[in-house]
Amino acid sequence: MIKSIILLILAVATSVFSQPSVYQDNGTVSNHDDLVNVSKDDEKLKKSFIPQNLKDDLNPITQYSFEPWHLRFVGVEAAQVIMVRKPSSVQVQELVIGMGGDVSLSRPGSDQLDSNGSTLNRFYTWEQMTEDLEKMTAGNDLNFMNLESVVSDQSLKAISGKKYPQKSHPHGVKHLVNKVGFNLISTANNHAYDYGDAGILETLKHLATIKSRAKVAISGLGNLQETLEPEIMDINGFKVAFIALGMKGDDRPDWESSWRPTLEKPGMLSVRHCEDNTFEKAMSPCRQYGDLKNALENLKAMKADLRIVSIHEGMELSVYTKNGSKPDDDSGQTANGQQRQRSENRNLEAKFNLIKSYGVDLILGHHSHNARPVEHNKNTLAFYGLGNLLFLGGKNYSTDSYPLWNQYGLFAKSYYSMIDGKAELSAVQIVFLKNNHIQPTFWGKEKVSLFTDYLNQASLKSLGDKAVKFKAKGDGTAVYCVNKIKKGKKAKALCP
Numbered sequence: 001m002i003k004s005i006i007l008l009i010l011a012v013a014t015s016v017f018s019q020p021s022v023y024q025d026n027g028t029v030s031n032h033d034d035l036v037n038v039s040k041d042d043e044k045l046k047k048s049f050i051p052q053n054l055k056d057d058l059n060p061i062t063q064y065s066f067e068p069w070h071l072r073f074v075g076v077e078a079a080q081v082i083m084v085r086k087p088s089s090v091q092v093q094e095l096v097i098g099m100g101g102d103v104s105l106s107r108p109g110s111d112q113l114d115s116n117g118s119t120l121n122r123f124y125t126w127e128q129m130t131e132d133l134e135k136m137t138a139g140n141d142l143n144f145m146n147l148e149s150v151v152s153d154q155s156l157k158a159i160s161g162k163k164y165p166q167k168s169h170p171h172g173v174k175h176l177v178n179k180v181g182f183n184l185i186s187t188a189n190n191h192a193y194d195y196g197d198a199g200i201l202e203t204l205k206h207l208a209t210i211k212s213r214a215k216v217a218i219s220g221l222g223n224l225q226e227t228l229e230p231e232i233m234d235i236n237g238f239k240v241a242f243i244a245l246g247m248k249g250d251d252r253p254d255w256e257s258s259w260r261p262t263l264e265k266p267g268m269l270s271v272r273h274c275e276d277n278t279f280e281k282a283m284s285p286c287r288q289y290g291d292l293k294n295a296l297e298n299l300k301a302m303k304a305d306l307r308i309v310s311i312h313e314g315m316e317l318s319v320y321t322k323n324g325s326k327p328d329d330d331s332g333q334t335a336n337g338q339q340r341q342r343s344e345n346r347n348l349e350a351k352f353n354l355i356k357s358y359g360v361d362l363i364l365g366h367h368s369h370n371a372r373p374v375e376h377n378k379n380t381l382a383f384y385g386l387g388n389l390l391f392l393g394g395k396n397y398s399t400d401s402y403p404l405w406n407q408y409g410l411f412a413k414s415y416y417s418m419i420d421g422k423a424e425l426s427a428v429q430i431v432f433l434k435n436n437h438i439q440p441t442f443w444g445k446e447k448v449s450l451f452t453d454y455l456n457q458a459s460l461k462s463l464g465d466k467a468v469k470f471k472a473k474g475d476g477t478a479v480y481c482v483n484k485i486k487k488g489k490k491a492k493a494l495c496p
């Protein structure tokens, strides 16, 4: 009797002082959709009598959040609410990853950067630049970008021979992390060392500050040990391992070796590093890759539900991953040019095949500044090129004076379900972007079916039956649904 009284007092106290949790839509608990025949009065009851601090776990047999024995904590009124709850299936744990390509906030030709934004015809604040980008990143668990720039507010001297050195103000990068929500970042690319060792140190310093204040995984630059070590993140019930590698560009093996990290000196690994310590050139591929293979071994050894590799490689302004650069063929090239293009594509394919052979779940390719094919086979989702995301050093390609394939960058979202302890891809959504040179925004729906067809064709021509076939939707996006995979709520909304 005394025990019952104590329990009753506890129950009343808890219901008065705590916030409701059972009806919150947190992905594991049934929500309003699961209530049948709930009158307004029931709704009122629900609000006033929601039990507090009860275990959120669904009972696997009854599919109720809590059991009749809870009634003594809850009171009879709330019990009515419970009893009208219809059994629902257990909700699938879900992870959503947003992905964009190249980002540089550099003001071309200027060493002096503004801390609040950048000028192109007029001044754009960071907020103005990312207004629509925030709509794409909102609500995702992870958001990826390739930070293709040194991060510094200092006056620095670019290395000799570098055509378009990139330098972004730290405030802009902070904005992208803290406001726009990028928390999966690659720094491994052919602009990371544009300002030599001093630039690398500056970038590392600013990113360390950002990382100390935000939950963010950054991979690419560091000493040998750091660059070979995948980043790991626990998010939404998924353990995600991530590593980023790139090349230093322009077919310059001397650059590939100059900024390679040692145990003491920071730098960047190279996907063109061969096992025998030489460096790949377009026309002389590695027999075995060195840095890439070592990184993949480490990634494979990590205990993780999802493994992600970011790779900055491939030929600029090239669409297909097989023969040919420009949209349809390379016949306009000289014999040497053709050979080189074909060789570069072959080398890119070899690297993607190696990454896939390690069972990597997601490959994020970039560098070509335009979108390239998308592949899905039973283990891996692979983007061969995400294109530009927010690249201030680039031109405005979003006009009819450029070919179709040049007019858009991609922002993609991949959806994963946790099924029997295994992460499975359930859906992919893409958004076609324009104005990537200053203020990325959505292309109107009239262009979306055109771009979707084009991307599908490019994927099919390069990848055959592994090509992803997106379906254009009326809302300006395109979607790929993976059949026979249990979907979480967000994927279900895309793929009913």
Ligand SMILES: [Zn+2]
Pocket: 148, 189, 190, 191, 312, 366, 367, 368
């Ligand atoms: Zn690049």
